[in-house]
Amino acid sequence: MPADRFPVSIDGRDLELSNLDKLMYPAAGFTKGEVIDYYTRIAPVMLPHLAGRAVTRIRYPNGVDGVHFFEKNKPGGTPDWVRLETLPVPGSTRSRETIDFVVVDELPTLVWLANLAALELHTPQWRIGADPDLLVVDLDPGAPAGLKECSAVAVLMRDRLEADGVAAYPKTSGKKGMQLCCPISGTQDAELVAAYAKKVAEELAAMVPGSITAKMAKAVRPGKVFIDWSQNSAAKTTVTPYSLRAQAEPTASTPLTWDEVEAVATGAQEPRHYLATEVLKRVEKHGDLMEDLLEPGPELPV
Template sequence: MTPITIVEGRRLALSNLDKVIYPGSGFTKGEVLHYYATVSSALLPHVHDRPVSFLRYPDGPEGQRFFTKNPPPGTPGWVKTVRVPRSEDQLAEQVVVADLATLMWAANLVVEFHVPQWTAGRPAVADRLVFDLDPGDPASVVECCAVALWLRERLAADGLETYAKTSGSKGMHLLVPLEPTPSERVSAYAKTLAQEAESELPELVVHRMAKALRPGKVFVDHSQNAAAKTTAAPYTLRARASAAVSAPVAWAEVAGCLDGGGPAALVFLADDVVARLARDGDLFAPLTDPGRAGALPRGGARTAGAS
């Protein structure tokens, strides 16, 4: 029989709890569900009121993977959905992970959680800026750390505060809390800074996606600021070989990785993240504080150090 549990008054059928999702470590579906229940108080604020896209991998990272923005078949009627723009002339339903019950229902599907930089009530008006730092072999997260530290300083010159997390794969994500700003303007600003990073660090950075340009360099992907794009949410498990998490990190850890810690210093598995939360709390909590939101400079990016 499929176990039935009650979460916040909602009946959930949780299936195949002994199924191994991550063969390398033997991490089971039951452990996936336990992880999400344990980190829910940190994860939920970062997906609050945001339409969620799912990367599903029900048979593990080596099985079939498929990305969906539509509510999956069988979505319970109590799961909150919102109508959001899918194109210029089309609205579509997407799930909002509004509570623990919805989080556990979605986790039972075995998914990565991806969200846009805007909330459901204000489509295409971003309250966050994001950079996805993607290293091209033989570069690694160590090179990403060097780029992240440069971008942090550069964004600070424009009065913006930056927070870092691992991607859960090879790279890093940088997020900046913003006063609500049209996504088109945020995208233009982010592209300008990516180009500036390439100009200042030509041996290390590329701002274009072409794979031929990327070996040994860090691709500063600014495109996820487009209104139609999404980014892996903080604390989501990733469909990778191990139960790796997209985990917030302190800037001291970023500097430590660059100063000899090596790539392994910024790999965090589910159990690591649970322990980190117990010790440090949510390092990304300031992203949900409206008082931390910064304003983009008028007229686009300024020269670093300019008044």
């Protein structure tokens, strides 16, 4: 066996790791070995958010500065112990077209994907065979708006959702903006969930038209926060909590406390994204701030 490849056994599963010294984040000196280490250590809080969901991967075989590709279908050489689910292609009009999706229910699968340089993991708002159990709103800032403006909109959105009995949990996207994730009943279809999210987004945009838009057109977004309600489409995925992001530095999508969001919104705290090492320390301190997403929430008012 080549010197840069070696076999490991994790929870009774045999797999082979390779090229652990390869730089995945060259500007930060962050290697593939460190990517695998991060995903191994974050697994206790991340796996519950991945479990039962078809995962889309974004792979960077030569690091974040190299070519990348989205992958939904199982890759070649997938071990026979990896859970696969054959599902219709999201958004496809051809009902016979299916994909063998990977489902990350256990640590060995997560490590195997990390070894394939799947830096980013994205999941849908539903578990396989069920209706959405999450409502997700993406807050996307149009420059010069940024994370501070997103935080202010997040607080407005939280209060509006709360009026309908819907609890919202914030996280950074790890790139530009942030997301709010809300546990819902899992008894209403994606079309209904998206319609409700659109209605709330349009209400807030009408209330603060100078700062918020619910329209997708790029031309109307500079200086505003776009409340992307379309994340709730059955064909969409959202970056999974704790997933790494392909930036110059190894940032991760980081759950936040509402105190932190309010502090950023008011200028009491500097807006920022968090590095993988910081996210691990935050989990030691806070546990999983999104643990409540794992239990069913209310039905949405129709």
